[in-house]
């Protein structure tokens with residue numbers, strides 16, 4: 101089943117490592133290092149300032165946006181790459197609030213990633229118009245819609261448990277209540293097929309260093325529904341989102357379409373790494389990725405439950421209700437994860453007790469899953485994780 105999509109040769113995976121953290125930082129596609137090295141020398145080095153026109157640096161964010169758009173069901177010209185996901189959350193929510201001046205509530209859920217919630221809170225405080233955040237349990241989102249809600253801001257896949265929201269259904273419910281729908285696709289883009297256009301949502305945002313393998317700090321993206329492209333107001337009115345940045349007009353005029361969601365000068369080197377990294381998706385069908393991911397997740401769950409009784413499944417058992425990572429609870433999960441990493445099985449830990457394993461069929465197969473569980477079972481049965489060296493926490497878990 102996984103045979104169609106596995107492309108290990110396209111990735112630079114260290115010898116002896118089973119990488120189950122592509123949901124946090126995708127591995128390096130082999131083609132990227134050479135490409136970026138050459139780009140730095142030939143474009144930055146030789147073209148200098150001329151690179152903006154001659155190497156297409158200026159149009160790159162839209163070009164890369166379209167490449168991402170193809171993976172998330174968004175039409176050409178509706179996605180712009182740039183900035184960080186936190187910034188894109190701010191932009192989308194600011195535009196949404198301006199569309200609903202009479203409404204004062206932003207609805208989100210308690211499983212959302214903290215930065216999304218922090219950015220929302222900071223924006224509401226800044227706006228200072230009596231807005232407030234309403235945070236409900238993920239299961240209660242659909243029934244919490246109301247005519248006081250300006251925007252519903254949700255991450256489709258819960259970063260801890262992998263629980264997946266019903267995108268189309270929740271969008272319909274939000275819009276039926278007259279609210280603007282914003283989806284965060286951080287754990288969706290490149291993980292499974294997304295039908296943004298079909299969902300009808302107004303805005304979507306996401307990052308590219310997880311399942312899209314764009315590299316640490318790779319640019320984020322924002323989608324604006326084509327019907328809103330000429331209406332959405334960009335609160336972050338950077339000069340690159342102006343309709344003619346090189347007129348240096350003192351008054352701001354938004355560019356047409358999603359171009360207005362550009363802010364300032366893009367990180368060209370990082371954008372080039374991302375552009376090249378996206379070529380690994382050539383000829384890949386996301387429904388095949390999904391099929392393979394489900395098979396590997398089912399295998400992982402079955403093997404862990406059979407051989408590691410110390411762990412309990414924290415992810416939904418129903419595959420349709422799950423993204424592409426599987427989480428287990430274990431009281432000493434942090435130390436156990438360090439012991440695993442020490443033996444080449446790289447997953448990660450999320451407080452308080454979640455061990456997370458990303459399942460990414462482009463570079464993982466059934467033999468990898470079995471080998472990872474072999475090591476996991478060994479660590480748990482011998483309690484090797486009790487070793488002193490696995491207890492100290494790094495700044496990044």
Ligand SMILES: *Cc1c(COP(=O)(O)O)cnc(C)c1O
Pocket residue numbers: 184185186187212213215216255259284286287307320
């Ligand atoms: C990974 C992730 C982020 C990270 O935001 P950055 O600005 O890229 O650091 C934000 N939101 C969600 C839902 C995420 O999963």
